Amino acid sequence: MPPDAINALAQYTLSGLTTGSVYALLALGYSLIFNATGIVNFTQGDFLSLGGLVLYSLLVSQGLPIFAAFPATILLVALAGALVERVCLRPARSRQMIILIFITMAASTLMRGLMKQGWGKLPLALPPLSPEVPFRLLGAVLTPQNLWVMGMTLCGIAALAWFFRATVTGKAMRAAAADPRTARLMGVEVERLTTLSFAFAGALGALGGMLITPITSLSYDIGLMLGLKGFAAAVLGGYGSFAGAVAGGVLLGLFESYGAGYVTSAYRDVLVFGLLILVLFVRPQGLFGTTGRRA
Amino acid sequence: MTVPGTGPGTVKTPAPASSGSSTRHPLFTPPARRFMRGWLALAVAMALLPLALRSGYQFTVLNVVAVNLIVVTGLNLLMGYAGQISYGHAAFFGMGAYGSAILSTTHGVDPWLAMGVSACGVAVAAAAVGVPTLRLKGNYLVMATLGFNLIVDVILVQWSDVTGGSSGFVGVPPLSVAGISFDTDRSFYWLAWGVALLLLIPARNLVHSPVGRALRAIHDSEPGAEACGVPTASYKVQVFVLSAVFASLAGSLHAHYLGIVAPKTFDIFKSVEFVTMCLIGGMGSLWGGLAGALLLTVLPQMLGVFEEHHDLIFGAILLVMLIFMPRGVSPWLRDLLKKGLGGGKRPGVSRDSRDSRDRGDGEVRP
Incomplete structure (x- = not known):
């Protein structure tokens, strides 16, 4: 392989892994809420936008140091996630799936409206987590922010895995996802855990938003397309499976990056969603999904 | 999604074929008198309405309502009756519009023929998409139809040599009949509402045919319907294709009316808007579709004043309606109408049995 080709491959791989990490975070958020409620939550992408915007306010407008602003943003957006569940979904008169999904769509429109009010329509510039000193790795140009995205995503996934394996609340959440009725009989407060799932989804979205918006750009509707790609990643991996969400996110990010680099950048979204639909035709339950009780 | 074993009581068996020869061709059975009365009342109202309208703008809004109503009527057959979700109908709407625009403008085909050819093309495309997609359930079906719409949307923007790219396609000729051209807001009003009203009749006939009952059985329980001998896979694809053709016809009308088509009109948000019209109107009610199309076309126009907000x-508004009126406005309107006409008759006594259907199905935890 000529050195140029290796450079290009390394570059595409790194940028694919970077966006893939964010897709994985979003896909985890979708899966968490699916396991708790069985629905698609279309506000997931807006959690991402909100994360970036809140961090911008705390960091730039309030002048908070990054180590304080970062966790504060996660907490605030987690709160917003819990609010979506408590205010929009809990009081819903219907338990019909399509109605609940549409409630999240309406909530997403409302959130975008609120963010447009609060932060305006113009794109904002969120500073990266550490000074931008590009360096080369295997011929690919890399910024520290790329490493932050991948590193923090790994940390987030590890923390989530620890939570689900080691804590009582995490185990209760898994029990509730497996069988809510039995879990309730065992004294698990399923309703409270549903709210907690939304808070976690908010936190995951916020993490993704704080990491990726310094690279892309920051505006009230940045989460729209990213949210859809995250949804696609969750479906690709097998909806509701955590390993599937991570694998689906990384695969989708890599495929998108290679497709845009080697095939066509104008039709990159056609490639991404085309692949997804093809996978679904062959494996209707996604790559890692099981043909379980619910689809 | 439907849970297997919700109880055999919820499964409606398709009527036996012996219920008369008129039920053999569901699209052309004579509609029942009750529906026909409502239909005629609506037709008379829409024919008299122009006398009360002053500005061309009011006609424009009502024309858009009619075009949306055609899409919603088709979508209602798929969602409200067969219980399948599609977030991709704006793609079919767009394919109809662009098909008509490109054929009639670039290739000089007669607009009516262009409309027909586009509809046939969309039918083939819908069958190709529907066969593999409709095997999917729940979130996978949502994603596949969304993905399809996103793909069509990107192609409409990027294939700019043919489609005109993101700035749109201009110069689409208007439809005309015997020298009368439907090129003004007023003249198009008659065409749009004529087509919208006419298409309600086959839709109503389909709903009240054995096929329609089979579709509702699919909605309630797919394994149950299958066990009763309903060819579920084939029926789902057929109703998907039919609803796509409705969307395509509406798209063609849209293109020939405005004379310009732009990809932004056919993105996933338009699909979501169509589904919202079905939901707000009341799924599984054709009149509800009318209410939804009217409400969600006129409301944003009124909100146009608050562009920024x-x-x-x-x-x-959507959130509050979905939370507190999940069955849409149609059951509420029906009660209101009954109260008004029937002289204080208690609402909800003689409700359609369909109204109770949104219990029990698609039960979501907790």
């Missing part, structure tokens, strides 16, 4: 207000 559009998302905020629209999202809030």
Whole structure:
């Protein structure tokens, strides 16, 4: 392989892994809420936008140091996630799936409206987590922010895995996802855990938003397309499976990056969603999904 | 999604074929008198309405309502009756519009023929998409139809040699009959509402045919319907294709009316808007579709005053309606109408049995 080709491959791989990490975070958020409620939550992408915007306010407008602003943003957006569940979904008169999904769509429109009010329509510039000193790795140009995205995503996934394996609340959440009725009989407060799932989804979205918006750009509707790609990643991996969400996110990010680099950048979204639909035709339950009780 | 074993009581068996020869061709059975009365009342109202309208703008809004109504009527057959979700109908709407525009403008085909050819093309495309997609369930079906719409949307923007790219395709000729051209807001009003009203009749006939009952059985329980001998896979694809053709016809009308088509009109948000019209109107009710199309076309126009706060207000209204009126406005309107006409008759006594259907199916935890 000529050195140029290796450079290009390394570059595409790194940028694919970077966006893939964010897709994985979003896909985890979708899966968490699916396991708790069985629905698609279309506000997931807006959690991402909100994360970036809140961090911008705390960091730039309030002048908070990054180590304080970062966790504060996660907490605030987690709160917003819990609010979506408590205010929009809990009081819903219907338990019909399509109605609940549409409630999240309406909530997403409302959130975008609120963010447009609060932060305006113009794109904002969120500073990266550490000074931008590009360096080369295997011929690919890399910024520290790329490493932050991948590193923090790994940390987030590890923390989530620890939570689900080691804590009582995490185990209760898994029990509730497996069988809510039995879990309730065992004294698990399923309703409270549903709210907690939304808070976690908010936190995951916020993490993704704080990491990726310094690279892309920051505006009230940045989460729209990213949210859809995250949804696609969750479906690709097998909806509701955590390993599937991570694998689906990384695969989708890599495929998108290679497709845009080697095939066509104008039709990159056609490639991404085309692949997804093809996978679904062959494996209707996604790559890692099981043909379980619910689809 | 439907849970297997919700109880055999919820499964409606398709009527035996011996219920008369008129039920053999569901699209052309004579509609029942009750529906026909409502239909005629609507037709008379729409024919008299122009006398009360002053500005061309009011006609424009009502024309858009009619075009949306055609899409919603088709979508209602798929969602309200067969219980399948599609977030991709704006793609079929767009394919009809662009098909008509490109054929009639670039290739000089007669607009009516262009409309027909586009509809046939969309039918083939819908069958190709529907066969593999409709095997999917729940979130996978949502994603596949969304993905399809996103793909069509990107192609409409990027294939700019043919489609005109993101700035749109201009110069689409208007439809005309015997020298009368439907090129003004007023003249198009008659065409749009004529087509919208006419298409309600086959839709109603389909709903009240054995096929329609089989579709509702699929909605309630797919394994149950299958066990009763309903060819579920084939029926789902057929109703998907039919609803796509409705969307295509509406798209063609849209293109020939405005003379310009732009990809933004056919993105996933348009699909979501169509589904919202079905939901707000009341799924599984054709009149509800009318209410939904009217409400969600006129409301954003009124909110146009608040351009800056559009998302905020629209999202809030939608949210409140979905939370507190999940069955849409149609059961509520029906009660109101009964109260008005029937002289204090208690509402909800003689409700359609369909109304109770949204219990029990698609039960979501907790």
